[in-house]
Amino acid sequence: MIIQYWINGEKISEDVAPDLVLLDLLRSKGCYSVKCGCETTNCGLCTVWIDGIPMLSCAVPALRIEGHQVTTLEGLQEEAVEFAQFMGAEGSDQCGFCNPGFVMNVLAMVRELKDPTEEEINEYLAGNLCRCTGYISHMRVLRSYLAKRQKQVKL
Amino acid sequence: MNITHYVKAESLEEAYMLNQKNTAAILGGGCWLRLGQQRVGRTIIDLEKLGLDKIEETKNEFIVGCMVSLRRLELSKELDVFTNGALRESLHHIVGTQFRNMATIGGSLFGRFGFSDVLTCFLVLDTEVELYKAGRVSLAQFVSIKPDKDILVRLIVKKTPRVVAYESLRLTATDFPVLACAVSKDTDDGVVRCAIGARPAKAKLFREGQELFADGFSAEAIKMYAACVQDSFVFGSNIRASAAYRKDMAKVLVTRALTKIMVTGGTENDNTILD
Numbered sequence: 522m523i524i525q526y527w528i529n530g531e532k533i534s535e536d537v538a539p540d541l542v543l544l545d546l547l548r549s550k551g552c553y554s555v556k557c558g559c560e561t562t563n564c565g566l567c568t569v570w571i572d573g574i575p576m577l578s579c580a581v582p583a584l585r586i587e588g589h590q591v592t593t594l595e596g597l598q599e600e601a602v603e604f605a606q607f608m609g610a611e612g613s614d615q616c617g618f619c620n621p622g623f624v625m626n627v628l629a630m631v632r633e634l635k636d637p638t639e640e641e642i643n644e645y646l647a648g649n650l651c652r653c654t655g656y657i658s659h660m661r662v663l664r665s666y667l668a669k670r671q672k673q674v675k676l
Numbered sequence: 677m678n679i680t681h682y683v684k685a686e687s688l689e690e691a692y693m694l695n696q697k698n699t700a701a702i703l704g705g706g707c708w709l710r711l712g713q714q715r716v717g718r719t720i721i722d723l724e725k726l727g728l729d730k731i732e733e734t735k736n737e738f739i740v741g742c743m744v745s746l747r748r749l750e751l752s753k754e755l756d757v758f759t760n761g762a763l764r765e766s767l768h769h770i771v772g773t774q775f776r777n778m779a780t781i782g783g784s785l786f787g788r789f790g791f792s793d794v795l796t797c798f799l800v801l802d803t804e805v806e807l808y809k810a811g812r813v814s815l816a817q818f819v820s821i822k823p824d825k826d827i828l829v830r831l832i833v834k835k836t837p838r839v840v841a842y843e844s845l846r847l848t849a850t851d852f853p854v855l856a857c858a859v860s861k862d863t864d865d866g867v868v869r870c871a872i873g874a875r876p877a878k879a880k881l882f883r884e885g886q887e888l889f890a891d892g893f894s895a896e897a898i899k900m901y902a903a904c905v906q907d908s909f910v911f912g913s914n915i916r917a918s919a920a921y922r923k924d925m926a927k928v929l930v931t932r933a934l935t936k937i938m939v940t941g942g943t944e945n946d947n948t949i950l951d
Contacts (some may be wrong), residue, residue, distance in 0.1 A: 538680065538719070539679045539680060539681060539682035540680070542677070542709070544888055545722050561710060561711060562707055562709075562710050562711070562771075562775065563771055563772075563775070563850070565774060574777050575774045575777060576774050576778050576859055577774045577775060577778060578707045578778050579709075579710060580705075580706045580707050580708075580710055580778065581706055581778070582679070582682060582703070582706060582709070582720065584682045584684075584722075584724075585706070585722065585724065585767075587684075607797060626772075626892040627772065628773065629773075630773075642769055644773075645773050646772075646773075647771075647772050647773075647849055647850050648771050648772010648773055648774050648775055648850060649772065649906040666737075667764065
């Protein structure tokens, strides 16, 4: 089926197979930040935005993005670089495999939640699994990042 | 996946006709797509174009389209107030924000999944589902019907005043529940309803034991009711917990939920939107 959609602002029209998953479509377009980490639609690593809403691209049939805007980390480079510096400063990006999905969900969160509490942050990001850190360093990163964006983490 | 046809239905009639083939399936949120070929049909029918992604509120009902995401339900202030926060409590533990942005209420209910938090919660509300061919049936009745090729179009939550509480037990955050429990008390006739899900079988509604509250809502009455619920359900074992553990925990969750209701008042629904 020929569909029209946008990836990181670029308009694309093409024939898409009925069994193609969005994750694979995006990787075929060079968006290698999008990865499959769990095979069970649970880990958050494949997070992309569809019309600004974070979703798991491993379980989205590619044909479903017809007429929609898809955003990956490649399309948010400026913000991603800024956030990565906070992660680097706190040593929270140990193996780094889960980072892209995590950053995508953090950037969605800062758009959606105003002055989130620590509990709200934990809840919003609960679907992003990290097997290295134990998440404590992630919370330090978020405190300093949100403070810089003039949002506060309410305790 | 072995999907060979992907159809964006233009009408419910078209979707229904296409869905009559054994190899066809209606696509909800897609959250099962990676979990086994047997769940994915060769023909996928997408209802995206049919405008079923809205929550509407009338004087007497909430009407929830089958394509409304679990996250939209979770963020509905009106439903949150109406259910005393119980609906949100049943939703916000499910996997993660991104998953709930995709999973639909239609898919969640139609599957009659044993682990379903949301099915457990809606069972104690005055809830119906609208099926394309069979029309409106109560959710409790729908759960007992074997899944067929009809289409769940909408969920209807009637504004019958009920105080609601929801409790679940999980071994780890974001996992399926080991046990799910919802309790409601009708503020008009005082009837207490309890649903237990993740037994691990699908949730079931319990309406007995009303006589235990004949003298009001006391700690003793709650204890006896919880024991009554515990003895009335059949629990099973699976990878997450044994039947004996589930049975023990059922008493705890029912007691917690009823205590919440007692604290909330139990005599007056604080959902001001009813006025």
